[in-house]
Amino acid sequence: MVDRRLTWLAAVVLIWGTAIFLKLISLQVIHHREFLNKAAARQEISIEIPAPRGTLFSRSGRRLAMSVSSDSVYVNPMKLPDIGVASELLALALGMDRGELESRLRDAYNAHRGFLWVKRKISEEEAESLRKLPIDWIFIQHESQRHYPNGSLAAHVLGSVNSEEKGNAGIEMYLDSELRGVPGKERVLTDARRHNISSRISIPPKPGTSLTLTIDEQVQFVAERELAQAVESHNAISGSVVVMDPNTGDILAMASYPSYDPNEPVKAGAFPPERINHAIQLPFEPGSVFKVMNYSAAFDTTKLTPDTPVNCGGGVIRVGGKTIHDSHGGTGVVPAKTAFAKSSNVGAVRVGQTVGEENMYEYVRRFGFGQKTGIPLPAENKGKLRPTSRWSKVSLASISIGQEVSVTTLQLARAVSVIANGGSLVMPRLILKEGDRAVPVSAPVRIIKPETAFTMRAMMENVVLNGTGSRARLDGYTGGGKTGSAQIFDVKAGHYSHTYNGSYVGFAPATNPRIVVAVTVNGTRGEGGFGGVTSAPVFKAVATEALREFDVPKDIPETIPPTLVAKTESADDLAISDLENSSNSILSDDDASDDAAAVAAEAARTPGPKVPNFKGKTMRAVLAEAAAKGLTVLPDGSGIARLQSPPPGAPLRQGERIRVQFAR
Amino acid sequence: MATLPAFFRKNTPAQHAPVTDPMRTARPRAERDPYALRSLPHEDILLFCKKVDNARLVREPDPQARGACWTVIGAASVVLLVVTSASVPYAASTLAGYKLESLRTEERRLLDERRNLDLEEAELLSPARLDQIAREKHLVPPVTGQVVRLDGKDGAVAMAK
Numbered sequence: 062m063v064d065r066r067l068t069w070l071a072a073v074v075l076i077w078g079t080a081i082f083l084k085l086i087s088l089q090v091i092h093h094r095e096f097l098n099k100a101a102a103r104q105e106i107s108i109e110i111p112a113p114r115g116t117l118f119s120r121s122g123r124r125l126a127m128s129v130s131s132d133s134v135y136v137n138p139m140k141l142p143d144i145g146v147a148s149e150l151l152a153l154a155l156g157m158d159r160g161e162l163e164s165r166l167r168d169a170y171n172a173h174r175g176f177l178w179v180k181r182k183i184s185e186e187e188a189e190s191l192r193k194l195p196i197d198w199i200f201i202q203h204e205s206q207r208h209y210p211n212g213s214l215a216a217h218v219l220g221s222v223n224s225e226e227k228g229n230a231g232i233e234m235y236l237d238s239e240l241r242g243v244p245g246k247e248r249v250l251t252d253a254r255r256h257n258i259s260s261r262i263s264i265p266p267k268p269g270t271s272l273t274l275t276i277d278e279q280v281q282f283v284a285e286r287e288l289a290q291a292v293e294s295h296n297a298i299s300g301s302v303v304v305m306d307p308n309t310g311d312i313l314a315m316a317s318y319p320s321y322d323p324n325e326p327v328k329a330g331a332f333p334p335e336r337i338n339h340a341i342q343l344p345f346e347p348g349s350v351f352k353v354m355n356y357s358a359a360f361d362t363t364k365l366t367p368d369t370p371v372n373c374g375g376g377v378i379r380v381g382g383k384t385i386h387d388s389h390g391g392t393g394v395v396p397a398k399t400a401f402a403k404s405s406n407v408g409a410v411r412v413g414q415t416v417g418e419e420n421m422y423e424y425v426r427r428f429g430f431g432q433k434t435g436i437p438l439p440a441e442n443k444g445k446l447r448p449t450s451r452w453s454k455v456s457l458a459s460i461s462i463g464q465e466v467s468v469t470t471l472q473l474a475r476a477v478s479v480i481a482n483g484g485s486l487v488m489p490r491l492i493l494k495e496g497d498r499a500v501p502v503s504a505p506v507r508i509i510k511p512e513t514a515f516t517m518r519a520m521m522e523n524v525v526l527n528g529t530g531s532r533a534r535l536d537g538y539t540g541g542g543k544t545g546s547a548q549i550f551d552v553k554a555g556h557y558s559h560t561y562n563g564s565y566v567g568f569a570p571a572t573n574p575r576i577v578v579a580v581t582v583n584g585t586r587g588e589g590g591f592g593g594v595t596s597a598p599v600f601k602a603v604a605t606e607a608l609r610e611f612d613v614p615k616d617i618p619e620t621i622p623p624t625l626v627a628k629t630e631s632a633d634d635l636a637i638s639d640l641e642n643s644s645n646s647i648l649s650d651d652d653a654s655d656d657a658a659a660v661a662a663e664a665a666r667t668p669g670p671k672v673p674n675f676k677g678k679t680m681r682a683v684l685a686e687a688a689a690k691g692l693t694v695l696p697d698g699s700g701i702a703r704l705q706s707p708p709p710g711a712p713l714r715q716g717e718r719i720r721v722q723f724a725r
Numbered sequence: 726m727a728t729l730p731a732f733f734r735k736n737t738p739a740q741h742a743p744v745t746d747p748m749r750t751a752r753p754r755a756e757r758d759p760y761a762l763r764s765l766p767h768e769d770i771l772l773f774c775k776k777v778d779n780a781r782l783v784r785e786p787d788p789q790a791r792g793a794c795w796t797v798i799g800a801a802s803v804v805l806l807v808v809t810s811a812s813v814p815y816a817a818s819t820l821a822g823y824k825l826e827s828l829r830t831e832e833r834r835l836l837d838e839r840r841n842l843d844l845e846e847a848e849l850l851s852p853a854r855l856d857q858i859a860r861e862k863h864l865v866p867p868v869t870g871q872v873v874r875l876d877g878k879d880g881a882v883a884m885a886k
Binding site for chain 2: 113123127128129130208210211212214235248256257258259260277279281282288359537606609
């Protein structure tokens with residue numbers, strides 16, 4: 062009897078154990094993955110690992126744009142206990158308008174939307190006050206927020222981002238894919254109180270690439286400041302400045318006026334005019350600065366030299382039924398360098414005619430006009446340069462003086478870099494480093510002969526010393542440049558108006574150029590709006606700051622005796638006053654004689670080496686003596702040394718160059 | 726102590742009780758008051774404590790049972806030790822996980838804070854701000870060559886001529 066009961070008991074226990082075992086097999090083996098996933102779904106939560114957008118640095122390592130995390134508030138309108146109460150509570154905590162918020166909430170509720178951003182990018186204090194509320198229908202999401210700590214500095218280069226941190230202008234837009242990070246995913250095992258126990262990264266985040274720009278923030282700041290001052294003081298409309306390293310193509314500064322603060326969000330679909338980057342997006346007729354290309358082509362393709370006489374025809378020439386004239390009078394036959402320095406339109410037309418249409422078009426193209434420069438910024442305009450097949454009889458003359466073509470300020474800076482670096486076209490570079498990887502400099506392409514570049518350099522230096530660019534003259538540095546004042550074509554009236562694009566493009570130091578600065582002020586009026594008046598001072602301020610910032614050694618004495626400085630001529634680059642007849646020449650005999658006593662007195666006061674007397678010597682003798690004494694002489698002309706600057710006996714400073722004018 | 730069987734036996738009907746008690750038989754049965762409340766169950770049970778002295782009882786020594794007891798205690802201890810040993814790493818891992826996650830959270834917070842401080846530094850070093858301060862203090866920018874950088878790196882140590 063007992064045995065039977067035990068047998069039954071054992072059987073029951075065995076069946077029970079077997080059932081448990083089978084269930085275990087089912088749970089642990091057959092449905093293992095299913096239950097594992099269910100458990101994970103209950104115990105684990107998925108968290109997004111933020112991948113911050115890449116930081117933008119200046120060339121000196123200062124932050125120009127960076128992202129920091131911030132909080133945003135959202136709700137599920139369908140699960141709000143009371144929309145009125147919720148809107149009042151949220152409006153109070155977040156400093157919002159209650160009525161507007163309630164309206165948004167009701168609209169979302171009526172549309173059966175389960176998600177609504179209440180406010181994005183809230184402050185730390187606001188987030189803290191919301192977290193303290195014992196409410197479970199307010200959700201706070203971690204987000205990344207873009208900041209531009211320098212405000213409007215380099216705004217047109219940097220651009221901006223929208224609320225989703227997607228670039229909508231500038232380099233933020235052009236290189237959005239590199240700057241934007243890819244957020245990762247993390248599975249976090251939590252306890253009942255949602256405290257993290259352990260975590261594992263399911264998708265690793267990929268932070269955005271940080272970029273180091275070629276922009277120097279100090280030069281950029283000065284460029285923007287001076288540009289704004291120039292535009293406002295001349296009642297102009299807009300303007301732009303490009304500072305460039307002529308050897309590498311590095312864009313050291315790119316300013317555009319008017320400007321904006323990229324921290325301020327822009328409304329979707331809107332594109333305010335201040336967001337236009339005038340340096341690359343708005344082409345204009347360059348005017349006389351384009352004569353640089355004209356003369357370069359002439360030196361390269363014809364027998365023209367700086368001393369070749371050019372007939373300026375009294376300031377008037379008629380081409381293809383159109384009269385081209387210099388604005389204030391004219392001059393007769395003058396050396397090409399004088400015609401260039403005085404920015405004679407007639408002289409430029411004559412030179413252009415010797416170049417010819419095909420060569421002119423070819424050289425203008427070589428200088429990079431009519432095509433994009435390739436700078437990594439969106440919406441770059443390539444300007445306008447029509448093929449020769451569409452040229453009229455006047456086109457060659459017009460292009461010779463910078464009309465019938467449109468260019469951007471960056472293209473001008475790039476073209477003058479060719480002169481400054483010895484004849485090679487460089488590609489503008491805006492990115493110095495991508496992450497830790499240096500971006501190589503593109504190989505320059507030779508487009509003109511080196512001797513042509515050196516000749517043009519001297520010609521442009523002459524513009525500063527004796528021509529229309531006197532306001533661009535630097536203290537302590539030699540420099541060259543070219544002014545330009547192009548009348549703006551009135552499309553409605555069908556003719557050129559009396560508003561101007563005042564430009565100046567120059568480089569410094571003249572002996573070994575380190576920077577090229579192109580300045581354009583658009584919409585100036587009257588003679589006070591010419592490039593020599595509006596833009597040349599901007600060049601001077603910006604170039605001085607850039608040369609100081611980059612520790613470029615001075616190549617002439619900083620303080621030139623007032624009597625030796627050429628008196629400011631008319632900055633009108635269209636006005637002609639013959640150099641030979643000018644009483645304001647830096648090397649005029651009058652100046653020298655008047656200042657002899659002052660120089661002698663200064664020489665007596667200052668110890669050290671003195672400037673030797675070269676007067677009456679041949680060029681060979683002067684050069685030999687200078688070489689023997691380790692001096693740098695800048696000869697001008699031919700024959701016997703007639704004039705020199707600094708004058709004989711003046712104190713000789715280190716690195717100073719002596720100009721000697723020869724004549725027969 | 727009166728037990729319930731004893732009690733019930735005591736209150737059994739009259740056929741079990743001795744009939745020799747003249748007082749009991751002679752006494753007339755009281756009339757039942759129709760208005761009296763019905764007695765509660767066990768209303769008439771009386772309970773009392775009865776002291777039992779079992780001090781003289783002595784447990785017989787049983788070495789075999791004691792050994793078994795110790796065996797059980799030992800086995801339980803071993804099992805406990807094994808279970809504890811097995812669970813300690815898990816518990817330690819869990820605790821370490823808590824700490825690790827806490828430290829990760831702290832790390833993220835510190836990284837955020839560092840980025841905020843970087844931003845603040847950048848704002849403070851803004852050229853526009855420095856220019857404004859310099860103007861207020863009537864400072865002028867140095868001329869070229871006036872500042873000599875001694876370390877050649879970031880100009881942190883500089884000398885003005």
